[in-house]
Amino acid sequence: MSLEALIAILGMAAVTFAIRAGGLLLANRLPTTGFVASWMKHVPGAVLAALVAPAILAGGAAEAIAAAVTALIYVVSRNLFAAMLGGVLAVYLARLALGG
Amino acid sequence: MHAPAPQSGSAQFWLGIRMFLPVAVSIAAYGVVWGVLAGQAGLSVLEVALMSGLVFAGASQFVALDMWTPGALPVLSIIIAAGIINLRMLLMSATLRPLVGHLSLPRQLGAMFFVSDEQWAMTMAEVRKGKGSVAFLLGTGALSWFAWMGSTLCGRVLGAFIDDPTRYGLDFAFTATFLALLLRPRAVDRRRACRHPHVEADRGQLVHHRRWPRRQLRRGPGRNHQGAPPCRLRR
Numbered sequence: 001m002s003l004e005a006l007i008a009i010l011g012m013a014a015v016t017f018a019i020r021a022g023g024l025l026l027a028n029r030l031p032t033t034g035f036v037a038s039w040m041k042h043v044p045g046a047v048l049a050a051l052v053a054p055a056i057l058a059g060g061a062a063e064a065i066a067a068a069v070t071a072l073i074y075v076v077s078r079n080l081f082a083a084m085l086g087g088v089l090a091v092y093l094a095r096l097a098l099g100g
Numbered sequence: 101m102h103a104p105a106p107q108s109g110s111a112q113f114w115l116g117i118r119m120f121l122p123v124a125v126s127i128a129a130y131g132v133v134w135g136v137l138a139g140q141a142g143l144s145v146l147e148v149a150l151m152s153g154l155v156f157a158g159a160s161q162f163v164a165l166d167m168w169t170p171g172a173l174p175v176l177s178i179i180i181a182a183g184i185i186n187l188r189m190l191l192m193s194a195t196l197r198p199l200v201g202h203l204s205l206p207r208q209l210g211a212m213f214f215v216s217d218e219q220w221a222m223t224m225a226e227v228r229k230g231k232g233s234v235a236f237l238l239g240t241g242a243l244s245w246f247a248w249m250g251s252t253l254c255g256r257v258l259g260a261f262i263d264d265p266t267r268y269g270l271d272f273a274f275t276a277t278f279l280a281l282l283l284r285p286r287a288v289d290r291r292r293a294c295r296h297p298h299v300e301a302d303r304g305q306l307v308h309h310r311r312w313p314r315r316q317l318r319r320g321p322g323r324n325h326q327g328a329p330p331c332r333l334r335r
Contacts, residue, residue, distance in 0.1 A: 006150075008175045011179035012161075012164060016182055019187060019189050020186075022190055023196075024209070027197040032191070040187050047184060048163075048278050048282045074280040080126060080280045084130065084273055084280065088270060091269040092268055095269065
């Protein structure tokens with residue numbers, strides 16, 4: 001294992017634990033309403049959207065179809081694993097069908 | 101202080117494990133996915149074990165894989181991204197303070213290590229019913245840790261046998277997982293959606309949490325004083 005990988009992992013662990021511990025220690029001072037609170041709630045979603053969008057937009061028709069299938073399965077089943085499997089299967093079949 | 105749990109610590113611990121089992125199965129399912137993707141991103145088995153064991157936060161680990169380029173790792177960016185993704189846990193662990201408040205500080209912090217979306221949601225659902233305890237929190241936490249650790253390692257080992265992931269559409273697993281995570285109702289939003297007394301009446305002063313489990317007990321487990329239905333754990 002490289003030193004940079006070790007530093008990255010330990011850094012992630014330290015930051016994540018600091019957040020978990022920080023919530024407890026700052027419990028009385030954290031804003032639960034207003035801009036900061038909603039920013040904290042919505043930022044992970046925004047980051048995920050930023051990661052998903054290029055992969056779907058840069059892909060072809062197969063990726064677009066599979067994305068729609070994934071979203072549909074997840075909304076109906078609320079099961080992450082089913083959505084992932086369905087998405088993978090859809091992209092596999094769509095690529096076969098479209099010859100991509 | 102919260103109301104005394106009706107059961108002994110070890111009974112609560114095992115109750116947590118039993119109740120969390122179905123959730124742990126679904127955690128393990130995407131743990132396997134993460135492990136396979138980690139192998140593709142170039143993480144070794146040891147790196148997988150270290151990251152799953154110490155970071156123990158799925159969404160941020162998925163994002164880290166997306167940024168993982170061995171040889172020229174954007175170390176600082178990866179750490180900052182993990183911080184941003186996990187910032188939501190600040191609000192989650194804050195709500196657990198009444199539950200762990202009577203413990204010594206090192207023990208309180210130790211219990212916080214396990215805070216994760218599903219485990220927090222289930223523990224808070226128990227607290228709302230006037231149940232829930234530190235032992236319950238630790239039971240669900242321990243199971244969720246072992247499920248995540250075991251499944252990510254399995255995925256990493258199994259993934260080594262898949263030579264060309266794009267042939268089976270496995271390269272899309274990333275996008276599909278992120279897309280589903282994006283559509284997931286967020287834990288903190290779920291809390292708000294239940295209209296708890298402390299959010300509505302106390303305008304977010306979390307210190308008032310201390311009172312409400314007891315209040316809830318007196319009122320019975322069915323409905324809170326706003327007439328909102330009790331929360332159910334949704335996945």
